[in-house]
Amino acid sequence: MGQITLNKVRKCFGEVEVIPPLDLEINDGEFVVFVGPSGCGKSTLLRLIAGLEDVSDGEIRIDGAEATDVPPAKRGLAMVFQSYALYPHMSVRKNIAFPLRMAGLDKAAQDKKVEEAARVLNLTDYLERKPGQLSGGQRQRVAIGRAIVREPAAFLFDEPLSNLDAALRVGMRLEISELHKRLATTMIYVTHDQVEAMTMADKIVVLRAGNIEQVGSPLELYRNPRNLFVAGFIGSPKMNFVNGQEAAKHDAHTIGIRPEHTQVSTEGGDWPGVVGVSEHLGSDTFFHVTCEGFADPLTVRAGGEVDLHYGDKVFLTPDAAHLHRFDKEGLRL
Amino acid sequence: MATKASRTAARMMISPSVILLLGWMIIPLSMTIYFSFLRYNLITPTGNPFVGWENYYWFVTDPSFKAAMINTLLLVGGILLITVIGGILLSLLLDRPMFGQGVIRIMVIAPFFVMPTVSALVWKNMFMNPVNGIFGQMATGMGFEPVDFFGQIPLLSIIFIASWQWLPFxxxxxxxxxxxxxQEQLEAAEMDGASWSSRFWFIILPHLxxxxxxxxxxETxxxxxxxxxxxxxxxxGPGTATTNLTYLIYVSSLLQFDVGMGSAGGVIAIILANIVAIFLMRMIGKNLDA
Amino acid sequence: MARAVPHKTKVFNTAVAGTIGFLMFFPILWILILSFKTEEDAIRAPFQVLFSSGWTMDSFATVQERSDYFKHFMNSVTISLGSTFLGLLIAIPAAWAMAFVPAKHTKDVLMWMLSTKMLPPVGVLVPIYLIFRDLGLLDTRVGLVFVLMMMNLPIIIWMLYTYFREIPGEILEAARMDGASLREEVLYVLTPMAVPGIASTVLLNIILSWNEAFWTLNLTAAKAAPLTAFIASYSSPEGLFYAKLSAASIMAIAPILIMGWFSQKQLVRGLTFGAVK
Structure with a gap:
C-alpha cells in the first residue's frame, strides 16, 4: 500500500512561506511527478512527505494513518537522493544492506535481499566495490537498490537523473519506469525536466512558487492546460503565444498554438512570415518564423525533409482545433 | 534540513564549548583590566589601592616601553618582509617542474616543526657563537673578524632566527x-602574448x-x-635592544612581580592584537559565506 | 595540460631548489650529525667534524642520565595528547551541531570562538598565573593540559567544523530515511566518514601543543616542564656542550618533525582557519 494524502500542508522557513496551504491526493501504485522551475518548492514538498522537514501546518496521512509527526524512518518510505547519498566508506553490498541492518534483519536474510536487488539492477558484479569506484549510472542503481530492499510503501526520487549525462538519463528513465511497472509501488518523483515528467508520470503535479498549478495525466495537461504557465511549461518545443489583434480575433487576450499544430506552406496561409534559423532533427524540422505584426518569432514543426532556407517567405496556418485561448489573467477560456 | 528535536540537541552539544571559551575569555580578561587599575605588587604588599590610569601612565612613559614598541614593530615587520617575499619566491620555485619535488618541499618546510626553544638555542650556540659557531669559524677561516651576533646585531639575529621558522609557514x-x-588561465595569458613577468604581475600575484x-x-x-x-x-638585552612588548610585560609581571603594571601592558597588547584580528576575522568571515 | 619540459630546465630547477632546501634544512641536519659525536669532536670546525671518525650514542645516554630527559619527554606527551583529546571531546559535539544543524547565529558563534584565539597570551598572563598559583596548579601537568586545551579549542572546533561540513547532508538524511537512530547515524555513517578529518585535527593539535612555548615556559618549573622548557634550560653555559644539546634537541623535535611531514596539507587548513585551501 502507498496512499499519501496531504491536507492543507503549509511550510514556512522563518517568515517566508515557501508552500502555501496545499491539498494533494496520491493513490496507491501511482507514478506521480512533481515538476516545476527551480525554486518552485517541489523538493521541499518531497522532503515534507519524507519527514526530513517539519510541516508548519496541516497534516500528512500515509495509508490513512496520521504521519505528520512520525520520524522519517518510521514512515515506510524510501528516498533516492539527487547526489545518491551513498555511504562512501561502505561497499555496494553494505550500502544496500544498510536499511536492513538498521531494521535488525539477520545476516542471511540481508544477503538474500541484497543479492536479489543486485540481480534486478545488474549490480551483482559490483557488490564488493566502493561507491567511488562506480560510474554515475551504477551509483544511481545502488541508490535505487538501497531503496528497493526496504520494500517501502512509496519511493521518493529527488531529481535522481540530474547528475547523469544525456544518454544515460534516457536509459535510467526507462529503467525506473520499468521498475515501477514491475513493483507497482507508489513513486513520487521530483524533476525540473518536463520531458521526464511527460514520459514517466501517471499523474503530473505542476508547481510554481509553492502553488499547485495543475494536476493531471500527461496528456490531459498537454491537451487542456489550465493556464498560460502550464501551457508554456508542458510540451517541447514550447507553445507559441500570440497577443493583441490576432488574439482578439479569437475573443481572447492571448492565444497559444503548439509548433506541431501549425502548418507551413510556401503557397499561402493565415500568417505570412520569413524563415529564420531552422533546426533539422532528422525526423522533424523546427523553423523559427518571424511573422508580420507579431512581437516574437513563432516556432513551427515540419517534416524532416521539408527544405526551407534562411530568409525564405512562408505562410503559417494554425490548426483551429488545437488553438488554446487564455484571458487577461492567463486562465484558459 | 533540521527538525525541532535536532535543534534542541544541537544547542546542548554546543554549550560546553561556549561556556568554557566564554569563561576563558571573560574571567582573565576582566581580571587583567581590573588589576591594571590597581597598585598591586606581589613582593611589596600595598593593600592594592585603586590608582586609576597610573599604571598605564608609568608603563607608557617608561623609556623601555618606547623601545619595546619599536622592537616589536621591527621584529614583526622584518620577519614579515623576509617570509612573505621569500615565501613567494620559494613557492614559485617549488611550483616549477623538477626532480624529487616532494623531498625538497619537506626539507623547506621542516624548520616550522622545530620548537622555538630548540631553534633559538641551536642558532645561538652552533651558528652564531662567535668562537665555536659555524658562522664564526667560517669568518675566521676566511680571515675576517667574526661577528658577535647577539652583541652587535641582537635584534637582527632574532629576526633571522624567527624568519627561519616562519619562512616555511x-x-x-x-x-x-x-x-x-x-593552469588554463596561465596558458590563456600566454596565448594573449603576456610575458613571464606580466603573467606574474597580472595573474599569479592577484591569485595569491x-x-x-x-x-x-x-603571522602578525x-x-x-x-x-x-x-x-x-x-x-x-643587551639593555632593551631585543625587548618586545610581550617580553616587557613578562619582565614587569613575573620578574618584577608588578601585577598592576604587567596588566596595564597586557591590556595594551590585547588592543594591539585586536586591531590585526579584526581584519583577519573579516577575511575568514567572508570565506565562511562562500 | 602538462607540457613536456626540457630535461635541462628540470635539472636546473632541481639544483636551485635543492640548494635552498638543503640550506633551510641544514641546521636540523647539523644537530643530527652532532648528536652522534663526542663533545670534543662537536666543537671542531665544520669540515673537521664531518671527517672526524668517531660516531657515538653517548650523548643521548648522558642527556637522559643527567637530566632525566625521559620525564620531560613524558610531560610533553601527556600535555599534548591530554589537551588534544580533552579538546576533541568537547569540540566534536559542538562542531557536529554547528555543521549539521546550522541555526541563525551559528556563523556568529563560530566567529566569536575563533576570535578568542586572537587574544594574545601575554594579555592574560598575570591573571592566569595568579589563578594557577592560588589553585596550586603551577608546575602541574593538569594545569598545562587545561591551558593548552583552551588555547587550541577554537582551532579544533574550527577544523572539525570545516571537515564535517564537507560531509554531504544528504548522506545523513539518507541514513535517517534508512531507519538509523541518531546513535546509529553517528556511529555507522558520520564517524567513519569523519575519521580522516578528526585524525588531521588531532595531528595538528599535537604539533601545536608540543611546540607551545609561552605557557609551558611561564607556568612550569622542574616537575611538569615539557621539552620546550627543558631545552630552554640549556640556554645557560650547558648549551656549549654541543653534542648533548644536539642530542636533546633531536629527541625533542623528531616526533613532531615526522608527524608534521605527514600532515602538511591539513596544516594549511588548520593554521589559516580554512581561509586557504
Missing part, C-alpha cells in the same frame, strides 16, 4: 594557494593576494607574541 601556504591556480593577506595577518598575530626566542637567546 609562508611557503607552505603560498605554495598551496599557487596550486589552486588554474588573498593567501598573502592571510599569511601576513596570522603570532609574531606579536614572540617570546621563547628572546628568553633563551638574549633575555631582552
Amino acid at each position: 609562508a611557503t607552505l601556504i603560498l605554495f598551496t594557494a599557487m596550486q589552486s591556480l588554474d 593576494a588573498r593567501a598573502i593577506t592571510v599569511v601576513i595577518l596570522i 598575530i603570532f609574531l606579536l607574541s614572540v617570546f621563547a626566542e628572546i628568553l633563551v637567546t638574549t633575555n631582552g
